[in-house]
Amino acid sequence: QASELKHKSLSVKGLTLLRRLASHQMMQAVYFPAVSKAMRACAESNDEVLQLKVLQVCAAAAESERLACSIGPALSIIECILVVMGGSLTTKNPGASMAAEATLHQAVKAMLRFVQIRSERFETIDNVQGPDKNKAHDSVAAAADVSAQVLREIMVMCTPKSSERLKYRKSERGTGVALDVIQDILNTRASVMSKYPVLSDALEECVFPILLKQLQRIGAGTLRLLPREEQSAYASRVSMAVQYMNAVSSVVSNFPHAQRVGKEDNSFLLSTVANMLSVLVTMAQEAKPSWVRLLALEVLHDFVTGSSLDYRIQQIFMLCRSYDEWDEGGSTENIIVSLAATFEALAVKLLDVPGSNAGEKADKVLISEKLVPAKGQKDKPLITLTRSLVLAPLESDAGRWTRGLEALKYGDLTSLGGGNDAVLTPQEIKKNKAARALLVERVRAEIAVVCGAQMMEAIGNLCGVVNWRIHSQNRHDTGLSVSTTNTAGSTTSKESISTTNVRGGDAGGVRVSAQPSMDAELMEVN
Numbered sequence: 001q002a003s004e005l006k007h008k009s010l011s012v013k014g015l016t017l018l019r020r021l022a023s024h025q026m027m028q029a030v031y032f033p034a035v036s037k038a039m040r041a042c043a044e045s046n047d048e049v050l051q052l053k054v055l056q057v058c059a060a061a062a063e064s065e066r067l068a069c070s071i072g073p074a075l076s077i078i079e080c081i082l083v084v085m086g087g088s089l090t091t092k093n094p095g096a097s098m099a100a101e102a103t104l105h106q107a108v109k110a111m112l113r114f115v116q117i118r119s120e121r122f123e124t125i126d127n128v129q130g131p132d133k134n135k136a137h138d139s140v141a142a143a144a145d146v147s148a149q150v151l152r153e154i155m156v157m158c159t160p161k162s163s164e165r166l167k168y169r170k171s172e173r174g175t176g177v178a179l180d181v182i183q184d185i186l187n188t189r190a191s192v193m194s195k196y197p198v199l200s201d202a203l204e205e206c207v208f209p210i211l212l213k214q215l216q217r218i219g220a221g222t223l224r225l226l227p228r229e230e231q232s233a234y235a236s237r238v239s240m241a242v243q244y245m246n247a248v249s250s251v252v253s254n255f256p257h258a259q260r261v262g263k264e265d266n267s268f269l270l271s272t273v274a275n276m277l278s279v280l281v282t283m284a285q286e287a288k289p290s291w292v293r294l295l296a297l298e299v300l301h302d303f304v305t306g307s308s309l310d311y312r313i314q315q316i317f318m319l320c321r322s323y324d325e326w327d328e329g330g331s332t333e334n335i336i337v338s339l340a341a342t343f344e345a346l347a348v349k350l351l352d353v354p355g356s357n358a359g360e361k362a363d364k365v366l367i368s369e370k371l372v373p374a375k376g377q378k379d380k381p382l383i384t385l386t387r388s389l390v391l392a393p394l395e396s397d398a399g400r401w402t403r404g405l406e407a408l409k410y411g412d413l414t415s416l417g418g419g420n421d422a423v424l425t426p427q428e429i430k431k432n433k434a435a436r437a438l439l440v441e442r443v444r445a446e447i448a449v450v451c452g453a454q455m456m457e458a459i460g461n462l463c464g465v466v467n468w469r470i471h472s473q474n475r476h477d478t479g480l481s482v483s484t485t486n487t488a489g490s491t492t493s494k495e496s497i498s499t500t501n502v503r504g505g506d507a508g509g510v511r512v513s514a515q516p517s518m519d520a521e522l523m524e525v526n
Helices: 008-023 029-043 048-062 071-085 092-125 132-154 173-186 190-195 197-221 231-254 266-286 291-303 308-324 335-351 435-462 468-473 516-526
Strands: 480-488 490-497
Touching: 008 048, 008 480, 008 516, 029 048, 029 071, 048 071, 048 092, 071 092, 071 132, 071 173, 092 132, 092 173, 092 190, 092 291, 132 335, 173 190, 173 231, 190 197, 197 231, 197 266, 197 291, 231 266, 231 291, 266 291, 266 335, 291 308, 291 435, 308 335, 308 435, 335 435, 335 468
Parallel strands: none
Antiparallel strands: 480 490
C-alpha cells in the first residue's frame, strides 16, 4: 500500500522495502500481483525517481528464482520494464529509458540462467528415482516454459503487432533493444536454447523467421541511400540492418548445436540456417552497396570460426543432400559446396597469385598498381596481399581492422576502416576509387582466405584427415592419390584416400572415415 502512487516520499520508501524483500528472496509469487499493480502505477507516472525505483525492484525480483521461474511474476516484471522504456517521460529524458533497457537485458539473462541452474540440479539426481526426480524435472520444464514465453514477448518488439498479453507502449528503440537481447542469448545460452524443445520452438517460430526475412531484405539492396534521404535517417537504417546482421551471425555460428536433445526432427532449424547461409553467399558476391558484401563475409567468418564447426557442417551438408535426393532434378547445389566455392572465387578474384612481380618495393605495396584490368585481362587480380590487416597485422600499421559489424553499429559509414586509411598512399588510388573502398576490398580478400582455410580443415577432419594442415604440406608422404583437372579459369583437385599407412608418425595421417558416403564429395570440395 505504501508503494501505491499516493505520495512520492511514501512510494519511494515502499519501493525501497520491496526491493529489499526481493533481493533477500522473501517475496512470494502468490502476493506478486499486488506488487506488480503498485509498480505499474509508479512506472506510468511522470516522475523519473519513481521509475528508477521500479526498475530496481524489477531487477531484484528477476534475480529471485521463485519469481523468475513463475510465469505470472516473470511477465509482470517484463511488463513493468517495458512500460518504463516506452513511457512518455523517456522521450524527454532518456535516462529512465536507458536504465530500462539495461534492466530488461539483465532480467532475461537471469531467467535463462535459472533454466541452466535447474538443469544442472536435475542432472545431479538423474540416477535417482522417485518424487524428487519428478519434482526436479517439473521445475526445469517450468523455468524453460517461462523463458520461452518471455522470449516470444521480446520478439514482439521487432514486429508491428502489439502484444496480446502485455500492455505497454512500444519504444522507438524497442527493436534494437530486442535484437541486442536476442544476440546475447544466442551467443551465451545456445546450449540451453537447444536442449529444451519449448525453447527451440520459440526460436524456430518467433526468432529465426524474422531474422531470415530481414536478411533477405538487406540482400535485396534496401540499404541504398534513397533520393533526398537525410543522413541521419540513413544512418538509422544502416544501424538497424547491422544489428540484424549481428543477430544472424549469432544464429549461424551457434546453431545447430550439438546438445540438442529431446526432439529428433530438427530439419526446420537446419533448413533455416542453410537458407541464411545461402542468402549470405549471394550477398558476399553480389550485394550492394559494396560494404554490405563485407558484412556478409564477416558473418560467414563467424560461421567458420564458431564452435563445433565440423558438426554444423556435417548436419547442414547431410540436410542439403537429403533435399537433393528428394529432388530428382538435382538443380540445387549443396550450400556447403557453394560456400567453399565462394571463398575460393573471392580469393582468386581479389588476390595476386604467389610469385607475381609486385615491384621492387613489394614489402610496401598494399594495393596492386593494376587496379583496372587491361584489355584482354579481365581476370587479372585486383589486390596484392603483402601486408595484412586481418591475418597478421604489423605493429607499424595505423591500427588493426575493426569489423564492419562493430564499426557500423551506429550507422556511421565514415567509421568503416577508420584509422587505417593512412595505410594507402595517394599514388595507389586509381580510377576514382576511394581509399576506403579499396581497403574494404582488401579486407574482403583476407577474410575469404581465412574462411577458406577454416573450411578446408573442418572438411578434412570430416573426411578422415587427422591434421589437414600438416597433411596438406606432407601429402606426398601419405597414401593420397591426387588428380588435377584444369578447367576454364579454375583448378579442381580430386583426392581419394587409398591407404592408412603414413610415414612420419600420426601427424598428417589419415584415418578411415566413419561416413564414407561423405568422403568423395567433400574431398572434391577441398
